[in-house]
Amino acid sequence: MNKENFIADLQHSLHQHYKAIKEEEKILSFGIYTDGDASTIGIYYNTFEHLQNMRKVAREKYGETSFEPLEYLFFMEEWKKDISASLKEELLNELNDRIYDFGSIEYDKGNENYKNEIFDLFVVALKEFKNDIVLTNTRPDFFLHLEVSDSWIDERMLKRISEIHPANRFLEFQEYAKLNNQ
Numbered sequence: 001m002n003k004e005n006f007i008a009d010l011q012h013s014l015h016q017h018y019k020a021i022k023e024e025e026k027i028l029s030f031g032i033y034t035d036g037d038a039s040t041i042g043i044y045y046n047t048f049e050h051l052q053n054m055r056k057v058a059r060e061k062y063g064e065t066s067f068e069p070l071e072y073l074f075f076m077e078e079w080k081k082d083i084s085a086s087l088k089e090e091l092l093n094e095l096n097d098r099i100y101d102f103g104s105i106e107y108d109k110g111n112e113n114y115k116n117e118i119f120d121l122f123v124v125a126l127k128e129f130k131n132d133i134v135l136t137n138t139r140p141d142f143f144l145h146l147e148v149s150d151s152w153i154d155e156r157m158l159k160r161i162s163e164i165h166p167a168n169r170f171l172e173f174q175e176y177a178k179l180n181n182q
Contacts, residue, residue, distance in 0.1 A: 001102040003121060006095070010041070010125040013091045015133055017043040017083050027138045031145035031164075032126065033076045038118035038148070039100045041092060046079035048139055054078055070176040076147045116156060122146055123160045130164070143169045153177040 014032075021027060025047050033042040054072045072078045084092055099118055106114035126144045135142060144164045148157065158177060162170050 001098055006098060007121055007125045007128065009091060010095055010121070011129050011132065013089060013095060014043065014125065014129040016089055016091070017087055018129075018133065018135075020083060020087050021045055021137070023137050025137060027135075027142060029073075029079065029143050029145050031076065031147065032122045033082070033147050033149065034119070034122065035149050036115075036151045037103060038115040039103050040096050041084070041099065041122075042076075042082050043084040043092070044076045044079045044082050046076075050080040068179060070172060070179065074145065074147070074173060074176045076145065119146070119148065119157070119160060123163055126164050141166075141169070153181055
């Protein structure tokens with residue numbers, strides 16, 4: 001897999017997904033959700049209003065002592081939308097095929113580091129996306145995010161997240177990681 005082409009194509013797909021979000025929505029967060037095998041890409045976003053509503057529902061359901069507000073901020077399955085599911089963009093489907101094929105080939109070769117290589121490519125694409133697009137309908141506290149489902153948040157992932165989160169948001173993520181890794 002040509003990694004530069006992959007990053008450019010993923011960045012283009014991120015642009016397409018971002019542009020598909022309704023302009024009246026104030027976006028709090030946007031990012032890539034992947035599985036622990038790094039074989040799929042989902043693109044999610046959240047709004048502050050949705051975050052507040054999810055927190056309110058959770059407080060009412062679980063009570064104040066069992067409620068973890070950071071989960072609703074960083075756990076992408078609680079976010080407003082998996083926009084990749086509704087957009088059904090052909091390029092994203094092709095990117096998913098490419099990372100699946102890359103992972104299969106690298107696994108067969110015995111490369112145990114291929115997942116980290118893919119996660120690193122995701123971070124590069126997110127950073128370039130942020131530098132390359134005018135983020136028009138975002139909140140001042142907007143952040144990009146990467147989540148790997150059902151995974152321990154290790155030092156390597158913390159470093160990746162520190163590269164895409166603003167400093168204050170990263171401090172919150174570190175707290176979330178501590179709670180998530182227990």
